[in-house]
Amino acid sequence: MLARRELFPHVLEMNYQSRQRLGCSVYVVFDGPDWMIIDIGYEDTAEEIVDLIRQMDFSLAHCKYLVATHADVDHIQGMKRLQELLPSAITVGHPDAKKLLESPDRIATYAEISAQGIAIDLPPIEIQQEINEGDVLKLGSLELEVWNTPGHTSGQLAFRLGRLLFSGDNIYRDGGVGNIDAHHGSNIEDFITSLERIRDADVDWLLPSHGPVFRKRPEMIQKTIDRLKGYLYLPDFGTCALGWPLLEEWDEELIRGFDPETAR
Numbered sequence: 433m434l435a436r437r438e439l440f441p442h443v444l445e446m447n448y449q450s451r452q453r454l455g456c457s458v459y460v461v462f463d464g465p466d467w468m469i470i471d472i473g474y475e476d477t478a479e480e481i482v483d484l485i486r487q488m489d490f491s492l493a494h495c496k497y498l499v500a501t502h503a504d505v506d507h508i509q510g511m512k513r514l515q516e517l518l519p520s521a522i523t524v525g526h527p528d529a530k531k532l533l534e535s536p537d538r539i540a541t542y543a544e545i546s547a548q549g550i551a552i553d554l555p556p557i558e559i560q561q562e563i564n565e566g567d568v569l570k571l572g573s574l575e576l577e578v579w580n581t582p583g584h585t586s587g588q589l590a591f592r593l594g595r596l597l598f599s600g601d602n603i604y605r606d607g608g609v610g611n612i613d614a615h616h617g618s619n620i621e622d623f624i625t626s627l628e629r630i631r632d633a634d635v636d637w638l639l640p641s642h643g644p645v646f647r648k649r650p651e652m653i654q655k656t657i658d659r660l661k662g663y664l665y666l667p668d669f670g671t672c673a674l675g676w677p678l679l680e681e682w683d684e685e686l687i688r689g690f691d692p693e694t695a696r
């Protein structure tokens with residue numbers, strides 16, 4: 433039997449657990465015999481992950497939930513395989529993720545980024561139960577609050593378990609955030625609101641979908657919020673910005689003509 437390397441009571445993460453790189457963070461939450469998976473990652477590691485879980489003495493029949501934090505291919509490509517391996521579990525996700533995954537939207541899930549030559553297989557995936565803001569996932573005596581934290585994508589979910597927040601692609605340890613991209617359904621104003629919520633939340637630890645688990649520091653999140661506020665009025669994220677006020681001023685400047693003597 434493999435020893436369980438718990439990050440916190442009731443919480444495992446499979447990259448930490450196996451001491452090998454599996455892709456995105458794959459969290460296992462458990463209480464007594466019952467357990468659940470938050471994001472399985474790519475298909476080619478799904479079977480290995482389930483095998484490791486079995487070796488840690490979990491019964492496959494006691495898996496309650498297969499959670500999709502959102503519909504990105506690097507988080508859920510292995511979900512179909514996971515459903516085959518764990519037929520008694522219920523697949524849960526946001527209604528928007530359900531829509532993107534049932535007849536996969538290859539653009540919004542990042543299965544296809546033609547400009548970068550990326551084309552990844554993505555089988556249709558059925559989200560069997562929609563979950564959204566205010567719902568609670570019960571697992572043994574544990575209760576995971578479901579949060580909808582839009583921004584990276586409208587269907588981004590986070591899960592609060594006591595002082596822990598499984599924070600998805602909202603923010604990473606370096607203050608970076610999940611991709612901001614109009615083709616992905618990103619919304620910078622929503623992102624700011626979600627980050628403010630996380631900043632003010634009564635949680636001590638963030639368990640992100642990429643990279644190490646880290647302590648929540650409001651001043652670090654504030655720095656990220658300030659950066660995103662800047663993006664609202666800059667062209668950096670183009671169609672996700674609200675506007676570029678300087679451009680109008682500059683258009684008038686162009687009309688006035690160019691003088692190297694006075695130019696800045």
Ligand SMILES: [Zn+2]
Pocket residue numbers: 456504506507601610641642
């Ligand atoms: Zn991600």
